[in-house]
Amino acid sequence: MNDDASEGQLQRSSLPKNARRARLRARVLARAGIFASQIGLLAVLLWLWESATAHDRQAAFLFGSPSAIFGFLVKMWRDGSLFRDTYVTGVETLLGFLLGNVIGTSIGLSLWYSQSVARVVQPFIIALGSIPIIALAPIMIIWFGTGLMSKVVMATLSVVVVALITSYKGALSVDPDKISLFRTLGATKGQIFHRLVIPSALTDIFAGLRLTVGFALIGAIIGEFMSSSEGLGHAIFKAGSLYNIPKVFAALVATIALALFLTWLVGQLERLLTPWRNVP
Amino acid sequence: MHVIGDLSLSLGQAEIVSIVGPSGCGKSTLLNVVSGIIPPDSGEIRWYGEPLAGVPARAGYMLQKDLLLPWRTAIQNVLLGLEIQGVKADAARNRAEIMLDRLGLHGFAASYPSTLSGGMRQRVALARTLVTDPEVMLLDEPFAALDFQSKLLIENDTATLVRAEKRSVLLITHDVEEAVSMSDRVIVLSQRPTRILRVYEIDIPGNRTDMMEARQSPHFTQYVRSIWNDLQSTARP
Numbered sequence: 001m002n003d004d005a006s007e008g009q010l011q012r013s014s015l016p017k018n019a020r021r022a023r024l025r026a027r028v029l030a031r032a033g034i035f036a037s038q039i040g041l042l043a044v045l046l047w048l049w050e051s052a053t054a055h056d057r058q059a060a061f062l063f064g065s066p067s068a069i070f071g072f073l074v075k076m077w078r079d080g081s082l083f084r085d086t087y088v089t090g091v092e093t094l095l096g097f098l099l100g101n102v103i104g105t106s107i108g109l110s111l112w113y114s115q116s117v118a119r120v121v122q123p124f125i126i127a128l129g130s131i132p133i134i135a136l137a138p139i140m141i142i143w144f145g146t147g148l149m150s151k152v153v154m155a156t157l158s159v160v161v162v163a164l165i166t167s168y169k170g171a172l173s174v175d176p177d178k179i180s181l182f183r184t185l186g187a188t189k190g191q192i193f194h195r196l197v198i199p200s201a202l203t204d205i206f207a208g209l210r211l212t213v214g215f216a217l218i219g220a221i222i223g224e225f226m227s228s229s230e231g232l233g234h235a236i237f238k239a240g241s242l243y244n245i246p247k248v249f250a251a252l253v254a255t256i257a258l259a260l261f262l263t264w265l266v267g268q269l270e271r272l273l274t275p276w277r278n279v280p
Numbered sequence: 281m282h283v284i285g286d287l288s289l290s291l292g293q294a295e296i297v298s299i300v301g302p303s304g305c306g307k308s309t310l311l312n313v314v315s316g317i318i319p320p321d322s323g324e325i326r327w328y329g330e331p332l333a334g335v336p337a338r339a340g341y342m343l344q345k346d347l348l349l350p351w352r353t354a355i356q357n358v359l360l361g362l363e364i365q366g367v368k369a370d371a372a373r374n375r376a377e378i379m380l381d382r383l384g385l386h387g388f389a390a391s392y393p394s395t396l397s398g399g400m401r402q403r404v405a406l407a408r409t410l411v412t413d414p415e416v417m418l419l420d421e422p423f424a425a426l427d428f429q430s431k432l433l434i435e436n437d438t439a440t441l442v443r444a445e446k447r448s449v450l451l452i453t454h455d456v457e458e459a460v461s462m463s464d465r466v467i468v469l470s471q472r473p474t475r476i477l478r479v480y481e482i483d484i485p486g487n488r489t490d491m492m493e494a495r496q497s498p499h500f501t502q503y504v505r506s507i508w509n510d511l512q513s514t515a516r517p
Contacts, residue, residue: 177347180317184341185361185412195360199351276351276392 064246072250081235086254088231089220092148093262096155097216103156104163105205111164112171112197113189129161133219137226151223151231158219159212166211170204171197206270213262217255232258287476289467291416294446296439298459300507301469301477302515307452308420310474314450315341315418327416340414344421346405348393354404355380355389361412379407383437399430406434410441417442420452432491435462439489456511460484460503461494468507470514478510 046066053065060068076082111118137154144150174197182192224233232255239247271278291297301307312318314325316335325332348357355376362372380389383403393401402422409417423431439462442449453459459466460482468477484497494500 175345175347177343177345178349180312180315181341181343181347182364183317183335184315184339184418185364186335186337187364191364195363196349199349202351274351276353276394 061243062245064249068246069249069253072247073253076247076250076254082254085230085232085235085251086258088148089217089224089233089255090258090262092151092220092223092231093155093213093216093258095148095152096157096219097159097212097262099152100156100159100216101163101209101212104160104165105167105208108164108167108169109171109193109198109201111168112193118168125161125164129165133158134222137222140223141227146227146229150226151220151228154223155216155219158215162212162215163205163208166204166208167201170201170208173204174200202274206266206274209266209270210263213266214259217259217262221255287469287474289476291448291450293448294443295465296442296449296451296463297465297467298451298453298463299467299469300453300456300459300511301474302471302511303454305469305471306474307454307469310469311418311420311450311452315339336416338413338415340409340412340417342405342409342417342419342422344424346393346398346401348401348404348408350393353390353392354385354396357393357404358407358411360408365412375411376407379411380404382441383407397430399426399434402426402430402434403437406438410445413445415447417447417449419449421454422451423458424453424455431458435491436489438462439491443489456504456507457495457500460500460507461491466503466507468510477514478507480507 049063050066053060053063073082076085111121133154136157140150140153140157144153178196178200179192182196187195220231221233221236224231225237228234232251235251236248236255239245239251289297289299299307299310309318313320316325316332316339327336349360352360355373358376358379359372362375367375377389380386383406385400385403385407388396388400393404396404402425406422423434426434435458449462451459451462460480461484463482466480466482468480469475470477480503482499482503484494484499484503486497487493
């Protein structure tokens, strides 16, 4: 009776420790190699950019240069506006991201409960999803003012439909045989929803979360473009209208850093909430 | 679509009955009707003489796919049915641990399914079915995806546990040897519209929980050959 089990143990320990360590080292080395290549590629691009604009004032004015951009980043860091603007946009994005995903995912998952309701609301959802978010910005400024609220609403709106659709798709992708299994175990619809549908949908929900980080950021920045007194979108808009191209790029660098940070945060959350997918 | 023609069968207490038939003859449909997952177009299912409405209580269900939940560890998967039935956590955990031990999975309780071999995963699925103490087990080709050795071992364990607890089993399979070695009765179905072609009462002397021993019996070969001929006679060219 224990043969299968011991076979499993055998499989587990069949790799000697040093072999496993060697494999791990190879993997770390490969990853380091990729990282080094990425840094190298970035360095080459920056060098090309810098050398092309170094002796050409017109080009330097139109395209900026890495050294000028870096100079602005240092300046913005010193006067505190770098942190301030990134913080403002970060808060708007994060609030919109959370609000949009909570609302969208709740609706998307609960649509699983009733196929007929889902069918009724489907065209409305598609219609909502097809509205270009930028077209809503002026109305949102009128309704919610020029402060934080209108940007949060813009970010929420850019997120909510995507979150709804991905989570509904996740809920629908549950293996019907697993639903049958739950039913033969005597599960109620609520138990199936809670113990099967939600965990099954997590993969799709997290795919949606990674996608909507960017969407929330776009929403917040569009909101800032329309009307604002602070934030990265405000900085980009203002610098752009003053033909200060290096400063536009400097603010863009901060925006990219913010996007990467928020994506990393979602990745950490995913690792925390889906531990079964991290097992080697 | 009319899949199943006229047929009638019954399953006695503590009896292991196998159903074999050509592929596409509606074996799985039959099992899904019996387990109440899909309602029959016509006809009737009776459990203990009572017409069946919906999913019967105290029936266990197991498929070729192990249907383990990847986000639950082995023991949490085994606990699923008990949780749904509202068994107290301590008692449930105790029962699940005993069942895992009996199926040779001691030490793997905290493993996620993705780290287990196919045979071990199917053992966890078997433990999940047995731990709810079902009176009737409905098995749809549960061991079909396993290699010969794992399959024989899990068949032995299944037969041992089922016969010791006097559970009834309805086993759908396309493996004639499995059907003969496991069962007290083998029902051979025809091509669609499905009806019963023949019924064999399997009389193999000796220990019925040892699949290798069963295979050594001369009766075994006769049954297998005869069932094989039945299947060939109904197979479509």
